[in-house]
Amino acid sequence: MPLKLNLLGLIFCCFFVISYFTNKYVLSVLKFTFPTVFQGWQTFVGGLLLLVSGKLGLVEIASFSRSAALSWFPGSLLFVGKIYAGSRALSDLPIPFFFTLHNASEFVALLTWKLTHRERTSWIKLFSVGLLLVSAVSLPLCDPQFNLGGYMWAAVHFSCVGGYRVLQKSSHLSDLEQQYINYLFSVLLLAFAAHPTGDLFGALEFPFLLSYKFHSGCCASALLGFLLLLAMIKLKSSLPSEHYGPWVFIAKVLAACLSPFVFEIVVNMPTMVCLLLSNCGEALLVYSEHSGPER
8 A cells, every 4th residue: 555655646746747847848938928828728628627537437526516616716716816826927937936935825824724713833833834934035035037027926826825725624625626616717717818918819929839849838738737636636535634745845846856957047055045945844844744733
């Protein structure tokens, strides 16, 4: 059993790394900076594959009422916000920087949860979240290639991610059911938003539109996103919640360490300190959740 779980964890890490690299390639190298079209395509393919997989019995999606779907509407709004802002941020920021800012969502989630549920939190978790926040706040001050737009969208992204995690904890829907509703809502909202934002016309005039690299990159990003979702849900269902975090941490570290070999990145000593602080904070957070319940 441990060998099977380790294999599943490694598969999750591979999909995680390749998925982020593919998205980064399309957004930064090819410069396809039209997030409503890009994310609309991904969510459309993901929703279609999830529907087909459910019909074939490959995944189990229980029927849910309209009221249950409507109750998840705020979660779907936050989902659209996090993928839209995440695309904008990832197109401008290196992958290690993006993860450092993404980790600040732990502070948003913890703060929101404490304001709504008044639960005590262990000192080690408070300290680890503090490290994540300090590293995320310090990073733009140290970045030698500061990009205001990238950091602003990253702030929107981690705020939406933090709120989304809080709603996930209080929802009675399964991860697959939540994602299915997210896909349906995202496709509709992003399709309607593509014209007002100018992304639709910009995408139609994109210089790489007829390039096989562009088409293969977009197709791979959509398929990998779906496979990553399946691997994540399978891993979460096969492991206790406190054992899932270490695999996410390992996947992030692998992606961050390998990204300089694929994409250009400029760092100095202060930014390296911020990146290391964020990794230390996340490792400490994983340890705090693994060591036992809060008290």
